[in-house]
Amino acid sequence: MSIKTLLIDDEQHNLDNLRALLAAYCPQVDVCATARNAETAKSLLYLHHPDLLFLDIQMPGQSGFDLLSSLHNSNVGVIFVTAYDQYAIQALRFAAVDYLLKPVNIDELQAAVERAYRQHRLKEQHQLLQNLVHLVQAGHHQEEQRIALATAKETRFVKTSVIIRCESSNNYTTFYLAGGETLLVCKPIYAYDDLLTDYGFIRCHQSHLVNKKFIKSWKKEFGDFLLLTDGAELPISRGKKEDLKKALRL
Known part of the structure; x- marks a missing residue:
């Protein structure tokens, strides 16, 4: 598992050097983008939802501290x-993972990345535990079960009964809800697969997890597809056909 990372520095040669060091010595880091000022960085934060920032402090305009102060409820x-x-x-007041001086020392860089990686894993485990707690607290009726979904702006507690389907896009998952609302969550779909299986959800494709109660029909012309009550058509992968038939009692 990689940790999605945004690099922020006003000097391009510093960005290039840091990216090269991370590529050579820190394989667990996935650099999703770079920025040379706080304004661009803020836009990229909302676009990519990174897990980690490498942040310069002194930059023209807003400083690194100014950028962090402008972020509300950020868990990065x-x-x-x-x-x-x-x-x-x-x-330290910003609860930084680490503080590296330029020029960057490779051993110190690797140690800082390892600390960030451990913290990231702990956050993921905490989120899964939080989901479990909310499912248990919701009671024994499946239609009242709720799951915590962390978006860029908030953590929503959503009843599993109103989730029509989940669709994967790399490390993101889009939740489609009854009523037409969608929620984009910065977690891969496999993080929800086991969690939702007990509540009537089945995997019809590596990119799609669907609530059985919203399946309208199995279409077989021009390939196999599931037609849902909201009009969506989901592909059925060859490897999922038999499991899907068992789940639908076909």
């Missing part, structure tokens, strides 16, 4: 990378 990890050591105490 931060490793400060700066040429100056007088900001260390202030960095």
Whole structure:
């Protein structure tokens, strides 16, 4: 599992150097984008929902601290990378994962990334536990079960009975709800597969998880598809056919 990372520094050669070091020495890091100012970085944060920032402090316009102060309820990890050591105490107030001085030392970089990776795994485990707690607290009636879905702006507690389907796109999952609302969650679909199986959800394709009660028909012309009550058509992969037939008692 990789940790999605955004690099922010006002000097391009620093970005290029850090990206090269991460590629060579930190394989668990996946650099999704780079930014040279706080304004661009903020847009990229909402676009990519990274797990980790490598953040320069002194930049033209808004500083790295200004950027973090403008983020509300952000759960992203931060490793400060700066040429100056007088900001260390202030960095601690932002609960930074680490504080690296330029030029970056490879051993210190690897240690910082490993700490960030461990923290990321703990956050994921906490989210799964939170989901389990809410499912248990909701009672024994499946239609009242709820799941916690963390979007960029909030954590929504959604009844599993109103989730029509889940669709995967790389490390993101879109939840389609009855009524037409959609929620984009920065987690891969497999994180919800086992969690939702007990509540009537089945996998018809590696990219699709569907609530059985919203299946209208199995279409067999021009390939196999599931037609849902909201009009969506989901492909049925060859490897999922037999499991799907068993789940639908066909």
